[in-house]
Amino acid sequence: MSNRPPQQLNIIIAMYLGYAAMMICRQMVTILSPALLADETLALTKTNLGDFAAYGTLGALVGKLIWGPLADIIGGRFTFLIGIFLTALFVIAFGLSPNVMAFTVFSFLLYCTKSSGWPAMTKLVGEWYHPHHYGRVWSIISTSSRFSVVLATLFFGWLLSFMDWRSVAFIAAAFALVVFIGCYFFLQEKPENPNFFRENQSDHTDTSDEGIALAKAAKQAVDNKYNHPLQDTSMGAGMLAFVKSPRVWLVVLMLMMLTCMMAFLDFVAVYLMETYQLSPSQAAMASTIFPIGSLAGLLASIAFYDRFSKKGIRTVLTIAMTLSLLSILTLKYLSWFNLSVEVNYIVALSAIFLFAFSISPAYYLPMSIFSIEYGGPHSAKLVSFIDAFGFAASATFAFIGGRLADSAGGWSSFMNMLILISAVGIVSVWAFMHAEYKAAKSE
Template sequence: MAIPSVSPSQHRWQIQITLSLFIGYSAYYLCRSNLSIVAPLLIREFGSQGLNKEVLGQIASVGVLFYAAGKVVNGILGDFLGGKKVFLLGMVGAAAATVLFGLGQGVVVFFIAWALNRLVQSMGWAGLVKTVANWFSYQTYGKIMGLLSLSYLFGDIVAKLLLGQLLGFGLGWRGLFMVAAGVLAATALITWFTLKNTPESVGLEAPPVSPESLFAGSRSQTATSPASLATLLQPYFRSSAFRLMLVMSFGLTALREAFSFWIPTYLVEAAHLSESAASQYSALYPLLGMVSILGAGYLSGGWLRGQRGLLILAACVLLVPVLLLMTQPNSNSWLPVLLISGTGLLLLGPYSFLAGAMSLDAGGRQGAATAAGLVDAVGYVGGTLALWLTGTLAEHQGWGYAFLALALIAAATAGAALIFYRTQERPITAAAAAV
């Protein structure tokens, strides 16, 4: 299907909206990647108070649990209140919670501050997805979400390189948290001026909505806000395809959260790198993830003809041997770096489909934020368990057992992707080939 042309004015606004969302969501990660970067320093300073890898994993897990709960609530709020408002509230709230953590003096404050941080951070993606649904035609969802999915990896890379360099300059972890909060707050102020909620708010026409969304055929399918909570939620729980998306999100997010948080600590302990070097080398994981997103988008949209489940299946099958290699002890510092890079290449592209283009396809203009919120919420329940499990196993049994558990999660996710492909994608492909 041909992508409809847009007016020069609408095109300029779409560029501005895209840049605002990309830069804004990237900035979120300064107040999200910071905890994993300073984790070795926190363990060293507060170890006498009982802060070890197990407790730090619990702090991260509680944060992800609050993030998961916030995904549901803020996804619904995004569809009712609008993307811009939710996006900006999340930025301001995350900056404030980061300051609170930086002022903390013990484990209890760290638990509370990190939970609050992740709760408000869950507004970010909901606001982004809702804004995209308002501004872009459904024919361009794959392209625009592929681009915006790079934002969280770009933000993760910038955070690890910048904050890691600040550690190298001698800045303490408290100062690092204050810098992260200040940059995010400044970005929120700029975004307040540059981001617009809908095309109608600047005198432009709304883009066409997807005829294949779960709301297709309803009288209000072109509305930016749902009529009621019941009409918003019912289509999702009636869809077997959407339920399978939730299962895959559970597994892929579990893997992503475990790696995103524990890589710097793993590189310090397994590769014997300094904290500064571990932070900077860990940027290879999201850097290869950016390549993964671009490659996955190209493969799914071209060669695989939209069969995203098949690509998720292939990625999970290949992840299993990579994770099993990480269970083995080694004496070379380069091998752990190589393996975490390979994980980013295999994992992050397929992961980006679920709360991106697949959620937009399901929710359309009316329910996109809720679709993404539900997918991410279930995913981050998996992330919560994976963070706790990885930290506990690494503390008491060693990193080998931690990565063995992650390999089992990858294998189970491959099974769910196989079911999705055989029941949802293969029949459609066969029918199209028969025409």
């Protein structure tokens, strides 16, 4: 037996910690937002905070257009290392910012460099893991994003209770630099053996009909991997194939809606602070209910995603998206029930948890798996192409959301927009997964 398990374990741990470091750096804009708003020397408004998130998201969009093609050229490892190092530097710069213009610029640059993480990992996952394990691997890696945000929001929110916000930013950057050093030594670009996945392919002892079918499907998946239709094609030919594909445009629409829904996280701390009269530190820590819910959703997906057919996944994700819409409707109309403030607060946190729980599997997994399988040698470009549209939608959401929260309608107007996006999200998730189901049937 090859030394595959230790190698794969090292790679997934390095990716897990590296992406966590990048997410913590990126999340500092959100974690620090209540403290920035409370700092009278800065004179910031919720519109300013919405703009930070919006320009940051535009930075992520620009970053996708840069890092996707670059990752396909220079490889996942180098792209990943550059991303960790630069996000740490830009968090330090954000912590040194004296005014709105500086915050906006470094928010843009921070999000731009952080966006290198997903295309880099797309290349690494495609090089190191079997196609039938993509769902499990992406579920595990995606928990890095959510788990790091939970711990970072709790820890750095606690630090904000007795430490100034600039020092908190510097501590986050120091952690990222330590992780960068570890990833430099443990992360590898690809297996040395070109037949990495073909080894021991015949070692299947299950002679049942199901076992034989699974073995045949595994062999077909590996053959497709090594003989991809886009193998040896140019960047232009790959992009043209993507632009012509209806499935690509369906996943683009789906991710646009889901990225806007995930962007609610950028407003949760301020929403809770103003709605329930919390301190900035309390609001930052309470907002961890969103990443906790998202993390729980991803942990659940580890158990089911690779086990379900495309049809089964379509059903599960559609139901989950419907629950997310019901969660936002609960936040919108919670005041109608005339409950006590304490009960309202518990129900609101529960609704935010369920919202994040419901959307995270649909947000992270289908697009990531599709990008590797359909994109092949151009997988980083495809995942970045899709993500770019998502971030463009998210930037628009942040611009409008901050202004709606500051308007006469306040958070009620904000929730109206989120309800509309969630409704379209249900339709788009079903449509893409239905297209995937039909494509799987035709193979």
